[in-house]
Amino acid sequence: MQSIIDQYQVAIQAAVESKTPVQICGGNSKNFYGNPLTVNHDVLDVSAYSGIVEYEPTELVVTARAGTRLADLEAALNQQGQMLAFEPPCFGKAATLGGCVATGLSGPRRAAAGAVRDFVLGVRMLDGSGKDLRFGGQVMKNVAGYDVSRLMVGSLGTLGVLLEVSLKVLPQSSAGITLRLRMDEAQAIDKMNQWAGQPLPISATCFYRDELFIRLSGAKPAVHAAQTILGGDMLTNSSAFWTSVREQTHNFFQSGKSLWRLSIKSTSAPLSLPGRQLIEWNGALRWLICDETVTAETIRQVAKDAGGHATLFRTDEERRQVFHPLDPGMMKIHRALKQKFDPAGILNPGRLYPEF
């Protein structure tokens, strides 16, 4: 396995010398996400460094190589009755752990359990000069040194090449059901937030076309007690429904040129934007499919006014400024960090922001 790392290091050093950036590529399942590399570049395929390094179910920690397929990792956890509690979307069979961490995308359980970054305990990585570095560790509480491991989450390969990741894992719930309630959007936003403020075993929420879907997960008696409080009728194909939301195979995602992701304050009133919306995370995540009459600036302003930010998640059009622009002060820090981790600017330049 060390020989694979050696190869990556050689490739990085060659990129520095030839001043030709590399696009880091794992399973190629999320290439649609983020800005494309605009400069002439090579591809650094990092799928070969794969496999689980260590997994101790009773320690609630797994360490796996970044090229490990998410599906394989989840299957290994499933065998022990455990799971990645942030329910990462795969968007394809070849999706890897490295891509999951680099994109930092979490699924339906995020509002209840936490995001990818909340479960990352440590990383082994190569920086932009090819140095093999380890941050964090395999234990749950660790405050030695700056939290570089979590900094890597969502940085889209602009700070380093992930080699190994240690994650906290959680037991699966013993019981789970999904309730469906009919109500309008404003009412649903209100209810989701109200219920999130009560000790109920809600593990996911989704609102679409006047229907609110609530997943309850936990011990059987707790789930039943909550069902009595919430009412509604029980969905028969619960697991398939949440997979379709997580993997964006749900009907909502099947049409339209551009899909926007608005991450905002959960209690924000229904957004006045044309098009169709699907809501998750108790109202904190609003997916928007709209026609071209609305400008990106308008959508960004609406998201900002609602305490958050907007991402052009998928589009058939040309991708230029996918992520919400940063304030000058924040951009200064981002560029300074990029300069420290990747002085030659050869790792995924422009993928996150055109400026670096």
Add this chain to the structure above:
Amino acid sequence: MVHDLVNQLRSFLPPEAVLFETEDLKPYECDGLSAYRQTPLLVVLPQTEKQIIQVLQLCYKTKTPVVARGAGTGLSGGALPHAEGVLMSLAKLNQIVEIDAAARTARVQPGVRNLAISEAAVPYGLYYAPDPSSQIACSIGGNVAENSGGVHCLKYGLTVHNILKLRVLTIDGECLEIGGQSLDSAGFDLLALMTGSEGMLGIVTEITVKLIPVPEKAQLVMAGFDDVQKAGNAVANVIAAGIIPAGMEMMDKITIHAVEEFLQAGYDLDAAAILLCESDGSVEEVADEIERINTIMLKSGATKVSLSRNEAERLSFWAGRKAAFPAAGRVSPDYYCMDGTIPRKHLADVLRGIEELSVEYGLRCMNVFHAGDGNLHPLILYDANQPGELERTEEFGGKILEMCIHAGGTITGEHGVGMEKINQMCSQFRTGELEMFHAVKAAFDAEGLLNPGKAVPTLHRCAELGAMHVHSGEERFPDLPRF
């Protein structure tokens, strides 16, 4: 030079907010780790963000070091003053700005006490989850600086999991809004980077924290074991059964005796270890979980299991654990609290190692343990009036931390590196990682004016230490990956 600085500070701060007389500086010479003391050049007590910006701009211009201080309860010397620097107390920024009950958030100033947030949220049925044992006194700003945990963090997370947004001032006085009211934000996760950065990257002036619903019920199982290994296995068995307890604490024999003598909590004096395992949630959930925990404890060989029958009894079971520190203070003139984390499976080995060191150094050591997440707090008992005893204690403590590293753990779970564990950073990290930490610091504070000399050792220091230690080449757990 001091007078120049004082005059300039007094041009925008009221006279009582600038302290420079020796007797006024005295209370600030140490934090919770009183073995380390240093008088600062002067102390400022700003009351507004604007005043902080002015202080920072002045310090930046005059190249004066700045050390931020919250409630001063830190246990690693993170707020130890700098002899030529300004100590900035944030205690006067103590307002809860807003509680948004519907969105389940609170916006607070850094000097607000941890417990005060939960108290203010009570009317809404909400609370702030991280509960470090000093929560009655410690400030939320300090919690962010240290990424503080508490006894409930296995289930509810650390500070980093429970905050949404920070207002941060960089050393040149620029204001950054990091995070948001949303669950994520654009760009790098600077919220995570700031949390636990020990005042080295910026000054936090406002924090938006998450609030969660107060559980309907909490109940506690207390189990005694005649062997530490059996207690460790019981913890693993609870987790293997798919249970994440709200709290899971372990005490060893010497601790049990010390606290029982101190407040008669009804602990089993014959036990080699006692486990406290708490379940919280809805009434139905707790009933189900407590029954399963009870069965697991008995199957794991517990000699005695008691379930709390009511809230008063639950609190009395907890009282002993919470009194571990004062109890240590009663059986010994001084004690030194360590803070390592290990993978739980190595608990018995590490405790045996500590016992051997205890004999070697002739110093007693009590062990309390956040068993769920592997965070060990050995309390070394010593007498500072005995010549050489503090030095022996520090050496003993250093060896415990090295042992944690060798077991695949870390030198600090929640207290921070500060000044105290700076040497052990050289053991935990290699040159490459340390260089990157310095680079991260430089990205925020190129002049190195914020809390200089803390948290990350210079490479020079590590080289000198390396030359001092003669490595025997023997490692305690040679087959472990060092991740």
